Amino acid sequence: MRKVRVLSKLELKQVLRARALPYTLLLLTVVGSAAVLMGSARVREERVALATREAFLAEQASHLVAAHKNDLGLLFYYLAMPTEHSPNAWTPLAAGLRDMHPYSQHLRMLGLTPQLYAGELSNPLKQLAGGFDYAFVVVFLLPLLVIGLGYDVRSRDRELGTDLLLRSQPTRVTYVVALRLMLRAGFVAALALGSFSAVALALALPLDLRIAWWMIALVGYLGFWTALVLLVSAWHRSSGWNATVLIGAWLALCVVLPALANATLMDAPTRSGIELTLSQREVMNAGWDRPKRLTMDPFLARHPEYRASQPPAEAFSWPWYYAMHEAADLHVAANVAAYDKALAAREQRTSALAMVLPPLALSRALTHFAGTDLNAHLAYKASVAQYHEALKRIMYPLLFGGASTADLQVEVLPRHHFAPEPKQPHWSELLSIWVQAAFVLMLGLLGAAYRGGWPGWRRLARRRGGR
Amino acid sequence: MLRITRLSARHEITRAMRARTFRLGLLLVSGLLVASFVLETQRLTVESRERDALTEHERTQWEQQPDRHPHRMAHYGLFVFRPPSPLGFFDAGVEPFTGNAVFLEPHRRNLPNFSAASQASELARFGRPTAAFVLQLLLPLLVFCATFDSVAGEREAGTLRLALAQGACTSGLLLGKLLGHVMLVTGWVVPGMTLAMVVHLASEALPTTTDNLLRVGVLALVYALYLAGCAALGVLVSALHRRAYGALITLLAVWLVCWVAVPRFASELAARTRPAPSRAQLELTIARATQGMDGGHGSDSPAAKALQDKLFAEHGVQRLEDLPVNVKGLLMQQAEDQTTALYDTHYGKLRAAQMAQNDFVQAFGVLSPPLALRTASMAVADSDLAAFETFLEQAEEYRTYFIAELNRLHTTKVRYEHDRATRVGREHFAAIRPFRHERRRLADTAPAMRQLAVAALAWLILLGWLAWRSLRGEEDRA
Numbered sequence: 052m053r054k055v056r057v058l059s060k061l062e063l064k065q066v067l068r069a070r071a072l073p074y075t076l077l078l079l080t081v082v083g084s085a086a087v088l089m090g091s092a093r094v095r096e097e098r099v100a101l102a103t104r105e106a107f108l109a110e111q112a113s114h115l116v117a118a119h120k121n122d123l124g125l126l127f128y129y130l131a132m133p134t135e136h137s138p139n140a141w142t143p144l145a146a147g148l149r150d151m152h153p154y155s156q157h158l159r160m161l162g163l164t165p166q167l168y169a170g171e172l173s174n175p176l177k178q179l180a181g182g183f184d185y186a187f188v189v190v191f192l193l194p195l196l197v198i199g200l201g202y203d204v205r206s207r208d209r210e211l212g213t214d215l216l217l218r219s220q221p222t223r224v225t226y227v228v229a230l231r232l233m234l235r236a237g238f239v240a241a242l243a244l245g246s247f248s249a250v251a252l253a254l255a256l257p258l259d260l261r262i263a264w265w266m267i268a269l270v271g272y273l274g275f276w277t278a279l280v281l282l283v284s285a286w287h288r289s290s291g292w293n294a295t296v297l298i299g300a301w302l303a304l305c306v307v308l309p310a311l312a313n314a315t316l317m318d319a320p321t322r323s324g325i326e327l328t329l330s331q332r333e334v335m336n337a338g339w340d341r342p343k344r345l346t347m348d349p350f351l352a353r354h355p356e357y358r359a360s361q362p363p364a365e366a367f368s369w370p371w372y373y374a375m376h377e378a379a380d381l382h383v384a385a386n387v388a389a390y391d392k393a394l395a396a397r398e399q400r401t402s403a404l405a406m407v408l409p410p411l412a413l414s415r416a417l418t419h420f421a422g423t424d425l426n427a428h429l430a431y432k433a434s435v436a437q438y439h440e441a442l443k444r445i446m447y448p449l450l451f452g453g454a455s456t457a458d459l460q461v462e463v464l465p466r467h468h469f470a471p472e473p474k475q476p477h478w479s480e481l482l483s484i485w486v487q488a489a490f491v492l493m494l495g496l497l498g499a500a501y502r503g504g505w506p507g508w509r510r511l512a513r514r515r516g517g518r
Numbered sequence: 519m520l521r522i523t524r525l526s527a528r529h530e531i532t533r534a535m536r537a538r539t540f541r542l543g544l545l546l547v548s549g550l551l552v553a554s555f556v557l558e559t560q561r562l563t564v565e566s567r568e569r570d571a572l573t574e575h576e577r578t579q580w581e582q583q584p585d586r587h588p589h590r591m592a593h594y595g596l597f598v599f600r601p602p603s604p605l606g607f608f609d610a611g612v613e614p615f616t617g618n619a620v621f622l623e624p625h626r627r628n629l630p631n632f633s634a635a636s637q638a639s640e641l642a643r644f645g646r647p648t649a650a651f652v653l654q655l656l657l658p659l660l661v662f663c664a665t666f667d668s669v670a671g672e673r674e675a676g677t678l679r680l681a682l683a684q685g686a687c688t689s690g691l692l693l694g695k696l697l698g699h700v701m702l703v704t705g706w707v708v709p710g711m712t713l714a715m716v717v718h719l720a721s722e723a724l725p726t727t728t729d730n731l732l733r734v735g736v737l738a739l740v741y742a743l744y745l746a747g748c749a750a751l752g753v754l755v756s757a758l759h760r761r762a763y764g765a766l767i768t769l770l771a772v773w774l775v776c777w778v779a780v781p782r783f784a785s786e787l788a789a790r791t792r793p794a795p796s797r798a799q800l801e802l803t804i805a806r807a808t809q810g811m812d813g814g815h816g817s818d819s820p821a822a823k824a825l826q827d828k829l830f831a832e833h834g835v836q837r838l839e840d841l842p843v844n845v846k847g848l849l850m851q852q853a854e855d856q857t858t859a860l861y862d863t864h865y866g867k868l869r870a871a872q873m874a875q876n877d878f879v880q881a882f883g884v885l886s887p888p889l890a891l892r893t894a895s896m897a898v899a900d901s902d903l904a905a906f907e908t909f910l911e912q913a914e915e916y917r918t919y920f921i922a923e924l925n926r927l928h929t930t931k932v933r934y935e936h937d938r939a940t941r942v943g944r945e946h947f948a949a950i951r952p953f954r955h956e957r958r959r960l961a962d963t964a965p966a967m968r969q970l971a972v973a974a975l976a977w978l979i980l981l982g983w984l985a986w987r988s989l990r991g992e993e994d995r996a
């Protein structure tokens with residue numbers, strides 16, 4: 052035990068004495084804080100915008116009521132209710148798809164379909180560059196610290212000429228190497244967990260299980276990279292070779308394979324998206340040229356409660372106008388469902404892919420908690436559709452009952468809020484990080500045992516002419 | 519010196535090719551390049567076919583509409599589609615992130631939606647493996663892996679001292695090593711790229727026009743220079759190190775910071791320090807500004823009254839029914855001009871904010887060569903933001919045109935007294951010319967090229983300084 056303590060102390064000194072370490076840590080701290088600060092600034096902007104919209108609604112309502120005193124239908128035509136996909140406490144950490152889909156939009160009483168697919172107005176060049184948030188720092192940069200600290204864990208002695216010295220010690224080399232790696236991994240893990248705790252305090256993350264799940268995922272992820280370092284060092288090649296191969300692995304897992312998978316597995320449902328908008332608009336517009344009865348009859352069959360108060364058969368009437376919009380939405384309802392299903396299937400495939408790509412799994416864990424992934428967006432869209440329906444349920448009785456503007460109080464209309472707070476992680480993906488870490492660790496240990504001469508392997512190694 | 523340069527260049531190529539890691543890397547990158555060409559060409563072919571089909575479908579639909587009131591036809595509206603850039607298979611630029619279809623309608627200006635990325639999971643954020651991506655990001659890394667031990671390795675092995683002792687001059691040796699790596703990388707990229715482009719030209723995926731040929735030429739030149747610069751950086755950093763693996767670590771760190779981190783960091787910083795409105799904010803601003811505007815549907819606003827009085831005075835009549843023109847159509851156009859101007863102002867602000875962000879990011883090109891190259895590459899491939907803006911402007915021009923045409927029909931072909939009941943013959947609608955997207959010419963990419971030139975100059979100065987330092991260091995040591 053004492054031996055371990057002495058060795059640990061020595062090795063830790065070695066780690067901490069590396070010349071580049073303070074600079075690297077400083078850089079990482081600056082970069083990480085900048086990412087979190089910019090993330091919270093982004094979310095603050097969103098919150099301000101959301102609050103402003105709510106304030107504007109009252110202004111808009113009083114204006115509309117004054118301007119369209121005797122035309123409730125026209126008031127509804129202009130009324131735009133704000134929707135809200137609220138950020139949660141984790142949102143500053145992972146922007147995810149937040150710059151693709153609007154966090155708030157106008158919702159009018161007209162057809163829903165064309166309103167649902169409005170994109171966010173982000174700068175495309177920024178979208179191309181990718182986000183710079185806590186998720187990026189952890190998923191992309193932290194493994195590099197693991198690599199940077201560990202790539203020469205075995206090869207340094209040979210290159211410094213201390214190899215013989217090391218091997219003449221009463222401690223087995225494998226133990227020393229294992230100890231070194233564990234110290235380095237522990238150092239990075241302590242750093243990652245410590246900085247995350249600071250972030251959690253700074254952002255006042257709610258104390259729920261998400262914090263624990265995230266820490267578990269994070270440690271598994273660092274374990275995966277440490278195991279990979281062990282596997283590569285077990286080859287007993289030069290430090291340069293190790294660094295090259297490890298960077299290559301990082302490049303493959305974090306950059307190239309996801310990009311390739313993106314290009315091959317994701318057939319874009321672009322066409323169907325546009326087509327359902329086109330089709331909705333055909334039906335919508337054809338309504339004007341058809342006898343009004345053809346629009347009203349199916350509508351009244353769906354809503355028999357309004358049968359008693361039928362609008363005029365031939366002249367323009369607001370009930371007919373909104374019925375036409377509803378008919379167009381219903382016409383494409385199946386296509387909309389199919390489109391959403393295609394997107395959900397895409398999300399499923401991404402999840403399957405995350406099972407073999409730890410960086411993707413970790414980044415998904417964070418966007419999931421932050422409510423900025425595709426699932427959250429789909430749920431938001433569904434909630435907007437429900438809200439639209441609820442508003443129509445309020446509007447129809449007023450329109451059919453011939454109510455006047457005075458009967459409508461915009462202040463008491465329900466408001467849309469969507470605030471995802473997922474508490475459970477994606478279990479399989481979380482597990483997959485650990486399984487892969489364990490698998491690579493096993494390979495690494497086998498490799499180290501084979502090349503480094505664990506008792507049972509020695510004879511075999513010698514026979515093969517290895518070291 | 520010339521002989522030394524030649525010798526050392528040849529020696530350098532042999533050395534690099536002998537390394538197994540380099541050969542493997544070369545193989546992988548080549549495979550990736552081929553895959554990217556195949557995948558992206560396929561995507562581009564499918565996309566352009568789809569958009570052509572949609573454009574044609576849209577036009578047929580328009581022409582087949584029944585006789586209608588012109589303003590109904592305006593509300594029926596028109597979808598226009600952005601054809602993908604023919605060089606998008608090489609550099610997709612911002613195309614995956616920009617919408618492809620815009621709905622043109624009266625009273626409001628829409629922005630395109632249905633971008634490829636908006637229909638994807640977060641996997642889309644890991645990027646598209648286009649050839650430009652491979653050449654900008656991955657190939658420099660391979661170049662660094664080949665060059666890191668070119669000088670430092672020889673120094674470590676003691677062969678450098680030997681060569682110098684035998685009378686080789688330092689500058690000749692260094693130049694030779696540099697040339698060797700430049701030849702190695704360009705000698706492999708240029709034929710490969712040429713082959714790919716020739717295949718595309720021959721298969722007519724890329725139309726053979728002078729403009730396209732010029733674009734291909736400029737791209738080849740810019741990328742060759744970029745890779746040569748990377749090779750020079752690698753050799754010079756190697757020359758400044760005593761040990762090869764120190765050079766490797768420095769190069770890897772440079773790559774990580776300048777190639778991976780800086781572009782993301784710069785654009786995030788730009789978005790925070792030069793905020794552009796989000797959809798929610800812009801919608802709010804426009805809702806505020808349009809409050810009280812009725813799109814020309816009402817006739818009791820002061821503007822409407824003023825127009826009526828003007829018309830009465832002009833034609834010497836007292837009643838709207840007696841006017842030779844339909845005042846409703848004129849009112850509609852008047853309101854349209856007003857909203858168009860309003861949208862111009864607010865979208866102009868959005869655009870200006872985004873441009874300010876991009877200029878800010880561009881300044882980081884001095885720190886990050888791929889950032890500088892990216893802008894120029896996208897501009898030449900016609901897949902950059904400016905190309906997209908050109909499409910938006912043309913779509914807006916077209917919207918203004920077709921709405922004005924319909925309002926003209928409303929004014930002249932629809933009588934005031936029977937306004938709502940009137941239908942105008944469909945042949946009038948078919949006479950509205952279809953939308954045509956005009957691409958920018960290569961000359962229009964001059965600003966992007968200028969920015970690249972500035973960054974290139976900065977890098978040339980840096981390389982020169984490195985060369986001077988390493989030469990001086992060698993003399994000191996000798």
